[in-house]
Amino acid sequence: xxxGEEDPQALSIQEGENATMNCSYKTSINNLQxxxxxxxxxxxxxxxxxxxxxxxxxGRLRVTLDTxxxxxxxxxxxxxxxxxxSYFCAPRGTSYDKVIFGPGTSLSVIx
Amino acid sequence: DTAVSQTPKYLVTxxxxxxSIKCEQNLGHDTxxxxxxxxxxxxxxxxxxxxxxxxxNETVPNRFSPKSPDKAHLNLHINSLELGDSAVYFCASSLExxxxxxxxPGTRLTVT
Numbered sequence: 001x002x003x004g005e006e007d008p009q010a011l012s013i014q015e016g017e018n019a020t021m022n023c024s025y026k027t028s029i030n031n032l033q034x035x036x037x038x039x040x041x042x043x044x045x046x047x048x049x050x051x052x053x054x055x056x057x058x059g060r061l062r063v064t065l066d067t068x069x070x071x072x073x074x075x076x077x078x079x080x081x082x083x084x085x086s087y088f089c090a091p092r093g094t095s096y097d098k099v100i101f102g103p104g105t106s107l108s109v110i111x
Numbered sequence: 112d113t114a115v116s117q118t119p120k121y122l123v124t125x126x127x128x129x130x131s132i133k134c135e136q137n138l139g140h141d142t143x144x145x146x147x148x149x150x151x152x153x154x155x156x157x158x159x160x161x162x163x164x165x166x167x168n169e170t171v172p173n174r175f176s177p178k179s180p181d182k183a184h185l186n187l188h189i190n191s192l193e194l195g196d197s198a199v200y201f202c203a204s205s206l207e208x209x210x211x212x213x214x215x216p217g218t219r220l221t222v223t
Binding site: 093099104 | 115144152153154155156159167169201203208209210211212213214215216217
């Protein structure tokens, strides 16, 4: 099992700007998952990218994966105030792994 | 049509009491989890069940006991509650162990 390390820890941007957050991990993975948590709510799964994929899109979200650098990035384009939340990455190895969540990136989108 | 539901949403109780939190998922998933999120927002896994079988049992006090009566339910029973048990507890489920997880809304437990 391994923990993803999100960077930066906090990010503040204006509405309409793009937000990029990064995730690094240490050992080989089967897939990597991104989650969002709004204040006081449960985590919501955003995107799962498999180790043989390099990029994946979902609406305004774009996730990239570089297995040679053991890193992933989440890009939110044209941010909205509703995107204000904490974002977590979860690198997954074998099916026997447990998810270890890091401290996340706290994103504030200012209207 | 809630996917993962937890009850109660809020739980305020005194030290020494015993309480249970219930979790149900209607997604047909095989794996369910309990997480604890403390005041610093770190989310830590406590237990995981796969097809009613315990597969992850982290180092938590044995006052915490999960029970899975069937694949769709994973309840958490806590004996002799302590102040340090105050946290938000999240239930989650996934189709398979390393696929994406679906979280419940959380149960905010306050021990006074």
